[in-house]
Each structure stands twice: as structure tokens, then as C-alpha cells.
Amino acid sequence: MAQTPAPTRRAQFGPSLRNEKSKQRRAEALTGYTFLLPWLLGFIALTAGPMISSLYLSFTNYNLFEAPKWIGFDNYTNLFADERFLQSVKVTLTYVVFGTPTKLAAALAIAMLLNSKRRGQGFYRSAFYVPSLIGASVSIAIVWKAMFGDAGPVDQFLSFFGIGLGGWVGNPNMTMPMMILLTVWQFGAPMIIFLAGLKQVPAELYEAAEMDGAGWLKKFTSITLPMLSPVIFFNLLMETIHAFQIFASAFIISNGSGGPAGSTMFYTLYLYLRGFGDFRMGYASAMAWLLLIAIGIITLIFFKTSNNWVHYSGDEK
Structure with missing residues (x-):
């Protein structure tokens, strides 16, 4: 009866190596996003946010002193x-x-x-x-x-x-x-x-x-x-x-x-x-x-x- 071959060293340590590489990639991604965070916050607060607000305001009657009133495409x-x-x-x-x-x-x-x-x-x-x-x-x-x-x-x-x-x-x-x-x-x-x-x-x-x-x-x-x-x-x-x-x-x-x-x-x-x-x-x-x-x-x-x-x-x- 043929014997089942013993698992190789690579097969034994494969899952742990993959987990370690995955953790390393997540750590690198987290570092990258940490450095990008000031720019992302500035983009959201100073560019994307005002753009979305102005798009909404373009469909309203707004004079800075009263709440915007929706008027559609007028x-x-x-x-x-x-x-x-x-x-x-x-x-x-x-x-x-x-x-x-x-x-x-x-x-x-x-x-x-x-x-x-x-x-x-x-x-x-x-x-x-x-x-x-x-x-x-x-x-x-x-x-x-x-x-x-x-x-x-x-x-x-x-x-x-x-x-x-x-x-x-x-x-x-x-x-x-x-x-x-x-x-x-x-x-x-x-x-x-x-x-x-x-x-x-x-x-x-x-x-x-x-x-x-x-x-x-x-x-x-x-x-x-x-x-x-x-x-x-x-x-x-x-x-x-x-x-x-x-x-x-x-x-x-x-x-x-x-x-x-x-x-x-x-x-x-x-x-x-x-x-x-x-x-x-x-x-x-x-x-x-x-x-x-x-x-x-x-x-x-x-x-x-x-x-x-x-x-x-x-x-x-």
C-alpha cells in the first residue's frame, strides 16, 4: 500500500507566510493612508464638500440669510x-x-x-x-x-x-x-x-x-x-x-x-x-x-x- 508523502516545509508554513504577507500589506496600506489623511481631509472639506453643497444650492433659491428653498431647474x-x-x-x-x-x-x-x-x-x-x-x-x-x-x-x-x-x-x-x-x-x-x-x-x-x-x-x-x-x-x-x-x-x-x-x-x-x-x-x-x-x-x-x-x-x- 502506497504511503502518503509527508507535507513539504513550504506546504507546512504556507498559510503562516501568507498571513504574514497579508499583515505586512495592510500595515503598508495603513501607513500610506495615514500620510494621505491630511490631503483627504482637505479635499473633502475644501473641495468635494463645497462642490456638493453648491450643486444642491444650484437647485434652490438661497440668499445667505434664509434657508434654501428648492425650486428645481428654475x-x-x-x-x-x-x-x-x-x-x-x-x-x-x-x-x-x-x-x-x-x-x-x-x-x-x-x-x-x-x-x-x-x-x-x-x-x-x-x-x-x-x-x-x-x-x-x-x-x-x-x-x-x-x-x-x-x-x-x-x-x-x-x-x-x-x-x-x-x-x-x-x-x-x-x-x-x-x-x-x-x-x-x-x-x-x-x-x-x-x-x-x-x-x-x-x-x-x-x-x-x-x-x-x-x-x-x-x-x-x-x-x-x-x-x-x-x-x-x-x-x-x-x-x-x-x-x-x-x-x-x-x-x-x-x-x-x-x-x-x-x-x-x-x-x-x-x-x-x-x-x-x-x-x-x-x-x-x-x-x-x-x-x-x-x-x-x-x-x-x-x-x-x-x-x-x-x-x-x-x-x-
Whole structure:
């Protein structure tokens, strides 16, 4: 009669080893969650909680002084009958459509100039980046308002050539160009990203193109733009989102009114006026969620269409 083989050492100690490894994994997970706990608490208290609250408030009539009253989708339907809301959408879209490409074009142009080796290169890079560090501050918005106001330096300079406009701040036709110039002036951040991308373009490609007789325009369209397409995509997406959120400069330059004639009534400024000026927090919450949805849709469109023009290293497209 065949004897049953004695259990091996591994079989004998298998369950205890598994239990020990399981305890070790639980201890490691507990340690990880312990380190994550401050962030999780901050996320719940400062991000997720307020978002859920604002979503609820968007379906209510709430004025900060009385309990919210449920009104369903009335806030959302009333938005599209609000002429000032529609104007804020128009102003914001105009700013995004014209300001973002202009800013990125300026950033790419300066990055290409700084990409060539020259004396004082570090100084020039720092000098062009500085406006991005201070450009979003309240103090710079005040200075910008003074520069483009009545009898300001800009108007005096243009008057010297006989084209004075009597101040851009009070001219509804010039406030949007003024705001776009302000955002273009802050091109430092995308410029640095473009510069980093240009450093990754192989010089051999340009040398081969020169041997084939390609000019600077051909090299730019056939080499620089395709090789930079992932960087362009990133900058375009981030600057578009940032443009939709403009608030501080518009608030300071228009004294919080969105004037003149609603020409600086940006979406976030009107949201602020409704929420903290008229105390219509439910209405403002509905505006905030519409903005979130719009930015989400635009981001989705960017990613869905990126396959047609964004080329990554190693792609066979």
C-alpha cells in the first residue's frame, strides 16, 4: 500500500507566510493612508464638500440669510433669459477665442528667439518670465488701468501720433483689446514650456531640411510645429481653461461693475456680482456648474480631436 508523502516545509508554513504577507500589506496600506489623511481631509472639506453643497444650492433659491428653498431647474432656465448672463458669455468667449491664440503665438515667437544661443540668454529668459509672476496681482491690474486710462501713458503716446483714443478704460470698443494685451503680456509660463519643447527637437532635422533647400517657413511648418504639437496641445488646453476663469483684472479695471456698457462683464465677474452682490447664491451656483460643464466639454473636445494633429515621438502617423 502506497504511503502518503509527508507535507513539504513550504506546504507546512504556507498559510503562516501568507498571513504574514497579508499583515505586512495592510500595515503598508495603513501607513500610506495615514500620510494621505491630511490631503483627504482637505479635499473633502475644501473641495468635494463645497462642490456638493453648491450643486444642491444650484437647485434652490438661497440668499445667505434664509434657508434654501428648492425650486428645481428654475435657476438654469432663468439664466438663458438673462441678457446680462448672455452678454457675459459673449464677452468671455470673445476673450478666449482671440486672447488665447494671441498669447500662445507671442509665447512661441519669443521662445524661438530665446532658443538660439546668445549672450545674456539667462537674463532675457528671466526678464520675459517676470510678468507671469506678478501679472495676475491686483497691483498690476491697478497699474494697467492707470496706463490705459484717460490721459494715461498709452493714450499720451498714441496722441503724439494723432491717434489718441481718450482712454481705453472708458471706451467700450477698446476694453477687450486692452484685456487681451494684458493676458498676452503674461506669456511667460507658456513661453518656458515652449522653450523646453524646442530643446527636444533634434538639430539633425533642421540640418537635413537645409540640405534639401527648405526655408525657415518650411522648417517651421514641417518640423517645429509637428514636433511641438504635444506642447502646443498642453499650453492650448491650460490657457483656454485659465482664460475662462479670468476675474481679478476685470474686477479691478471695471471697478467691479463690468463696464463700460458691459464690455468687461466676464462670466466669473457676473457670477460674483450675482452671488455676493445680489446675494443670489443659488443663481450663482447654477452659473458655476454651467461653467464647469462647459470647460469639461471643451476639454473633452480637445482630447477627442488631438489624434488628428498631435504627434508624439514614435507615432507612425
